[in-house]
Amino acid sequence: EAQVTQNPRYLITVTGKKLTVTCSQNMNHEYMSWYRQDPGLGLRQIYYSMNVEVTDKGDVPEGYKVSRKEKRNFPLILESPSPNQTSLYFCASRETHGTEAFFGQGTRLTVV
Amino acid sequence: RKEVEQDPGPFNVPEGATVAFNCTYSNSASQSFFWYRQDCRKEPKLLMSVYSSGNEDGRFTAQLNRASQYISLLIRDSKLSDSATYLCVVNESGGYNKLIFGAGTRLAVHP
Numbered sequence: 001e002a003q004v005t006q007n008p009r010y011l012i013t014v015t016g017k018k019l020t021v022t023c024s025q026n027m028n029h030e031y032m033s034w035y036r037q038d039p040g041l042g043l044r045q046i047y048y049s050m051n052v053e054v055t056d057k058g059d060v061p062e063g064y065k066v067s068r069k070e071k072r073n074f075p076l077i078l079e080s081p082s083p084n085q086t087s088l089y090f091c092a093s094r095e096t097h098g099t100e101a102f103f104g105q106g107t108r109l110t111v112v
Numbered sequence: 113r114k115e116v117e118q119d120p121g122p123f124n125v126p127e128g129a130t131v132a133f134n135c136t137y138s139n140s141a142s143q144s145f146f147w148y149r150q151d152c153r154k155e156p157k158l159l160m161s162v163y164s165s166g167n168e169d170g171r172f173t174a175q176l177n178r179a180s181q182y183i184s185l186l187i188r189d190s191k192l193s194d195s196a197t198y199l200c201v202v203n204e205s206g207g208y209n210k211l212i213f214g215a216g217t218r219l220a221v222h223p
Contacts (some may be wrong), residue, residue: 033211035213041215042199042213042216043156044213045210045211048210088153090156097144097209098143098203098209100146100161101156101201101211105154106154
């Protein structure tokens with residue numbers, strides 16, 4: 001089954017404690033992205049990757065890091081989480097430009 | 113001005129009603145357009161792509177007006193199961209071809 005898998009689904013953490021949210025896709029897609037979704041703001045892109053070892057900042061990259069060492073994986077790293085990073089996070093992949101994006105099930109992160 | 117703007121709703125309609133959602137986008141060079149559906153706290157899923165000539169998928173009809181930079185979604189004979197948030201999505205041209213998401217329009221269909 002074609003899918004994008006994120007883990008964990010839910011996470012409560014404390015300010016400053018480094019965390020990683022994993023994302024994996026089994027569709028051999030070139031493009032992968034991370035978004036955060038906050039009430040009234042819609043989905044905002046954090047980082048994106050057009051291929052292995054190629055990553056770039058989206059609209060709200062501050063406080064986040066990513067890596068793309070393999071085509072299928074695109075982890076999101078929060079080196080020192082802060083409460084303003086409390087949000088619903090989605091990973092997405094798509095084959096190429098102009099095509100449908102497939103989303104992971106989301107990670108609800110709370111930073112206290 | 114937001115890059116993609118939608119009426120946030122909510123639209124509260126009875127079963128069987130016809131409801132229309134509108135969306136405007138600011139980048140005239142945008143190339144591809146989509147409607148996604150998002151259920152509460154779930155991931156967005158593609159509802160339909162939007163083609164220049166307009167397209168229909170069962171009870172759903174999407175229209176694109178490039179001159180006015182306007183996209184619409186029409187739902188006929190609404191079902192309870194149509195209750196969700198509908199996201200208007202625009203694919204920019206050039207570079208990464210970023211997807212720009214509207215904040216969504218919430219639809220609640222009641223018996």
